[in-house]
Amino acid sequence: MIKGFRDFILRGNVLDLAVGLIMGVAFGAVVTSLVKDVLTPFIGNIFGKPDFSSISYNHIMIGNFLNAVITFLMVAASVYFFIVMPANALMARIKGPVPEVPPASKVCPQCLSDIPIRAQRCSHCTQLVA
Known part of the structure; x- marks a missing residue:
């Protein structure tokens, strides 16, 4: 109560x-x-x-x-x-503390565009992304 x-x-x-x-x-x-x-x-x-x-x-x-x-x-x-x-x-x-949200995207090292975190190839420049 x-x-x-x-x-x-x-x-x-x-x-x-x-x-x-x-x-x-x-x-x-x-x-x-x-x-x-x-x-x-x-x-x-x-x-x-x-x-x-x-x-x-x-x-x-x-x-x-x-x-x-x-x-x-x-x-x-x-x-x-x-x-x-x-x-x-x-x-x-x-x-309590707010848990950190993992990033949903990463930056392509070749063209610097945002791509999904699980992508293996950039959709903009087709560069392989590790």
Whole structure:
């Protein structure tokens, strides 16, 4: 039962979905801050004071936007270093080393074209190949 749960959690799509959800929420905060603290006051300063909820004339809150961007970058770094990297290392340990695939072709010494590994004669130049 525990092995099945572990396999379920460590499947790529479950982990990718969790990371995507976390990054989406963090990026949503960046976009919200951009609109609320930078674009809306900027538009309010250009067109007078439209019905934006109590914005002052010259107070564009760039600091809030920068805080949101820095928070997003910290969340992204935390997700990568504390979720993605350990999960990738665990998956590599579980799967083990990837066996090397023997080559399927070799190079003809005469014309340097690729020929099948079991060929005894080159199909391009008809040279005998050992």
